[in-house]
Amino acid sequence: MSETNRIEYKQELNNDVDIEKEVIAFLNYHEGGIIYVGIDKQGKVVGVSDIDSDMLKIKDRIKNNISPSAMGLFDVVAESKEGKELIKIIVAGGTEKPYFKKKFGMTEKGCFIRTGTAAEPMPQSFIDKLFASRTRNSLGKIRSNRQDLTFEQLKIYYEEKGLNLTKHFKQNLELLTEDNKLNYVAYLLADENGTSIKVAKYSGTDRVDLIENNEYGYCSLIKATKRVIDKLELENKTISKITYKERIDSRLWNAVALREAIINAIIHNDYTREVPPKFEIFSDRLEITSYGGLFEGMTQEDFFDGLSLPRNKELMRIYKDLGMVEQLGSGVPRILQAYNKDCFKFSENFLRMIFPATEKIPMQVNTQVPMQVSTQVEELIKIFTGEHTRQDLQDKLNLANRENFRKNYLQSALDEKLIELTIPEKPNSSKQKYRLTEKGILMKERLI
The missing domain is CATH 3.30.565.60 (Heat Shock Protein 90)
Structure with missing residues (x-):
């Protein structure tokens, strides 16, 4: 298979191979493209000797040498062909064109576009035109209407994958606007939002x-x-x-x-x-x-x-x-x-x-909702509007006795499986909140 407008071959990865140039050309190309490392220009499979090291280098070079950020717009994966290991770099067309080498900025030395089977320098007039029409309403550029957001849930999901979010995770995950404020992506991923x-x-x-x-x-x-x-x-x-x-x-x-x-x-x-x-x-x-x-x-x-x-x-x-x-x-x-x-x-x-559907779907209303619960539990279910802390619920019910609230309201609703913990794996977490289960939602609909 020969090179095309969407496929590029590189025999190996070394300092003379301008991988950033090829990636930028595909980012600026509306269809994106694929770069194979381990195949020569004639389409012969030669393989990669140190695939793990090369994959790490490629990710690092794309992450650090290209602007705007290409994170989320590329994949670097291993593939096997003819018994040899290859590196496949999948590049999506970006929405913040023009992409460029940070070293040279938005100039003909820094911007490239895919033309036929080659990555060619982008004319300055085209660079200026793309920049003038660059998408401004992306989620990453929209400032969140709340800046007091927390991300405990996100941290837990990363920890489950063996990944730890450092104190710089907001910058690393692009949760900040250019003026260092939390953006709309952060809002969507926060512990609390209106979505x-x-x-x-x-x-x-x-x-x-x-x-x-x-x-x-x-x-x-x-x-x-x-x-x-x-x-x-x-x-x-x-x-x-x-x-x-x-x-x-x-x-x-x-x-x-x-x-x-x-x-x-x-x-x-x-x-x-x-x-x-x-x-x-x-x-x-x-x-x-x-x-x-x-x-x-x-x-x-x-x-x-x-x-x-x-x-x-x-x-x-x-x-x-x-x-x-x-x-x-x-x-x-x-x-x-x-x-x-x-x-x-x-x-x-x-x-x-x-x-x-492969068959007519049997439509049954959930009958597992208890028909009779205590007045206290009914009062608790009615006040739920999302996720709430224990203190928030107690205050909404205007209850002063903490033990009375725990035993007759909160625990009773938990026992009936009408509410659940937002962090069940850490029941004593200071960030713990409560929300309605599906049964609780149906119960609320019956009560209102």
């Missing part, structure tokens, strides 16, 4: 009869994502058919495609209008809707080919850190392995994925 993702369930094929309306949010977007995944995994029931030969089990929706679709909708949602994605279950299908149409210049064919143009590169980078996303551009192709292109509906402001 809530809805998972609704209807009894029929339209939106007339709502039988469940669950909210997952007011917390780190990572936690909300995990809760949505858990909820839809629960809804993705196994349907069994007994034939005279065998028992055939199938799920309502393909599990791999479903997970990819959930994460894609959340990561690539346009949060600048404060409209979160939504998930709706009907008796015959699942609909997943995210706000924000295709990027200007991106076609549906580009989309289906898996060309990656991350709307929120900061979120993409963090979800990759936490192992919730694999290679750039892999999500849509995975979905297409189970569902055809007709399942995707495009509009100017929305992208909707419609997954038909």
Whole structure:
């Protein structure tokens, strides 16, 4: 296979190989591209002798030598071909063009664009034009309306992956604006925010009869994502058919495609209008809707080919850190392995994925909600509006006796599984809060 407008070969990595130049050219190219290290210009596989060291060097060079930050816009992965190890650098087209070498700035020495099979210097007039039209409304540039944000949940998720966030994590994860204020990415990932993702369930094929309306949010977007995944995994029931030969089990929706679709909708949602994605279950299908149409210049064919143009590169980078996303551009192709292109509906402001169910979905209201609870528990359930500290709940109920509140309100609601801890792995944490469970939400709907 020869080089193309989207594929570049490098025989080896050394000081004479300008890897930054090639990456910048693809960042400035609307389709992005792939760089292979370990293949010569004739397409012959020669392999890489010290793959771990070279991969580390490549990541370090891209991270430190290119501006604006390319974090979240590239992957460096190992591949095997003809029995030899290669390095594959996947580069997405960036939204903050022009990208350039920090050493030379926005000049023809620092900016490059992919032309045919080569990375060529970008004319100064084109550099100036791109800079003038650079996207200003990205999440990383929008200042959070709150600057008192905390990130205990995010730290826990990183620790679970064996990664520790240092005191400089806000800078490293690009949670700050240029004037060193917390940005909207930080707001979405904070322990408390106003973003809530809805998972609704209807009894029929339209939106007339709502039988469940669950909210997952007011917390780190990572936690909300995990809760949505858990909820839809629960809804993705196994349907069994007994034939005279065998028992055939199938799920309502393909599990791999479903997970990819959930994460894609959340990561690539346009949060600048404060409209979160939504998930709706009907008796015959699942609909997943995210706000924000295709990027200007991106076609549906580009989309289906898996060309990656991350709307929120900061979120993409963090979800990759936490192992919730694999290679750039892999999500849509995975979905297409189970569902055809007709399942995707495009509009100017929305992208909707419609997954038909393999069988008619049994619609049942959750009957596990207790019909009778104490008056104290009812009072507690009514005041929940998101996540609350113990003291906040006690103050809202205007209760002075701490033990009375703990025993007759808080513990009783926990025993009934109407509320849950936000940090269950650290029950005595000073950051501990409480929120309604699904049963609690249904109970509140009955009480109000």
